Amino acid sequence: MAHIDLSRQVDAILVAPASADFIAKLVHGHADDLLSTLCLARDCPLYVAPAMNRQMWQQAATQRNIVQLQQDGVRLFGPESGAQACGETGMGRMLEAEALLAEILAASASASNPASARPSAANALLAGKRILITAGPTVEALDPVRALSNHSSGKMGYSVAQAAIELGATVTLVSGPVALQPPAAARTIKVTSALEMLDAVESQLPGQDIFIAVAAVADYRPQQSSQHKLKKSQQSLTITLEPNPDILATVAARPNPPFCVGFAAETENLLQYAEEKRRRKHIPLIAANIASEALGQDESSLVLIDDAGSHPLPHGPKIELAHGLLQHIATMFTHTDKQK
Numbered sequence: 122m123a124h125i126d127l128s129r130q131v132d133a134i135l136v137a138p139a140s141a142d143f144i145a146k147l148v149h150g151h152a153d154d155l156l157s158t159l160c161l162a163r164d165c166p167l168y169v170a171p172a173m174n175r176q177m178w179q180q181a182a183t184q185r186n187i188v189q190l191q192q193d194g195v196r197l198f199g200p201e202s203g204a205q206a207c208g209e210t211g212m213g214r215m216l217e218a219e220a221l222l223a224e225i226l227a228a229s230a231s232a233s234n235p236a237s238a239r240p241s242a243a244n245a246l247l248a249g250k251r252i253l254i255t256a257g258p259t260v261e262a263l264d265p266v267r268a269l270s271n272h273s274s275g276k277m278g279y280s281v282a283q284a285a286i287e288l289g290a291t292v293t294l295v296s297g298p299v300a301l302q303p304p305a306a307a308r309t310i311k312v313t314s315a316l317e318m319l320d321a322v323e324s325q326l327p328g329q330d331i332f333i334a335v336a337a338v339a340d341y342r343p344q345q346s347s348q349h350k351l352k353k354s355q356q357s358l359t360i361t362l363e364p365n366p367d368i369l370a371t372v373a374a375r376p377n378p379p380f381c382v383g384f385a386a387e388t389e390n391l392l393q394y395a396e397e398k399r400r401r402k403h404i405p406l407i408a409a410n411i412a413s414e415a416l417g418q419d420e421s422s423l424v425l426i427d428d429a430g431s432h433p434l435p436h437g438p439k440i441e442l443a444h445g446l447l448q449h450i451a452t453m454f455t456h457t458d459k460q461k
Contacts, residue, residue: 124155128163135198135225136160138172138215141183147195148186168228170221171200175211179324188328198224201310202317211317212310212324227305246451248289253329253379254282255322255336255368257297259315263360264347271337272416275299277384277439278335282307284443288451293329295321297336315339315365322368331454332379334369337386337416341365370402380405380454382446386412395426406453408446425449 128134136143136156143157147169152158160167169190177183178200191197199216216224256278261269275296282294283304292307295318303309310325312318315338326332341362351358373381381404385395388411395409409424422436423446434445 124158125162127159128165131165132229133166133168133225134160134163135168135170135221137170137198137221139169141171141173141177141180141186144169144171144183144186144190148189148193166228167195168198168225169195170198170215171213172215173200173213174205174207175209175213175320178211178213179320184324184327191328196228197308199310202312202321212320223305246288246448247285247331250290250330250454251293251328252285252290252331252333253293253295253322253325254278254285254333255295255297255318255338256282257299257301258337259297259318259339259365260313261315261339261342261365262346263343264349264351266350269339269341269343269362271339273297273299273337274416274418275301276419277421277443279303280439280443281333281335281446284440284447288444288447290331293325295325295336315342315368319366319368319371322372326372326375326379329379331382331450332369332372333382333450334372335384336368338368339365367402369404373402373404380450380457382450383407385409386416388412392424392426392431395424399426405457406450427453 146157147160150161152161171178187197198221200213201216202210202212203214204210205214257275258271258273263269278294278296279301282292285292286304286306292304294303294307294309296303296309296311297318298313310321312321318336318338342365344361344363369381369383372378383399383402383404385398385407387394387409391409391411395407399407406425406427409426410421414421420436420438421442423434423442425432425434425446432449434442
């Protein structure tokens, strides 16, 4: 039959855009039109590229369906945060065609060579674990051409994402604007501002085992962002800033939060300020470094601080530091999991 044969000679099916309604159909096994029937009768991998209004994406029903879809073996590409057809801005925008192609090629490569996608069982300390990671800076708009930001390159966060994949984890990476190529095996969500990053993190939290907040989130944003370019004059310019939400503290304060890990980049009193930050946010572990030695660099050093004290990691490439951090996290997480 034609609607059955359609999936028999293909390597994969990609549904793009995948609406909230169609995702619900997939979860519940509906087969009342050609597309849903073809997906239900498929004999190949199924990929979906969600696309919907930000509020539809955030709804609890949609998030439950997303978790179930992933548990059923369906792979999601996106969504990301950005301008939407309705005129609003937020999570739910479908990935661009080029990004979808890159995701398909990466998924195809992993499927054809599974050994290259995951480490051996002996090294897979985080096999079966789902890890949510933030990386890079946030950018807070002053007007359409100017913004407040910081010097974060995203290299540490991207290294943590790559190391987590190499240790067997399923990784979701929420990234601010950086000039880096994300790990092919990570599900990457690109955002710009702190509010967009919080939106993305909260939408991805269901089902996550570990949350690692590496991103250098701006502490403040302009109270008002001009819709037009601010013109230069000889007069002083005063900009009123308001606090951004604390993403890590927000996640850690949730009922039954994932295992939360923070980062602290300081210019002085490293151990004191990092420990104060860890206790203030009520998190079990924080990784601290000197900002001038870390921001934008390929190598750095870290001090891991937990209830047992401080554990320095020697200076070296960030990917090696990421592996050391994740091995420490794996040990702590296993111990915490056993206590539950």
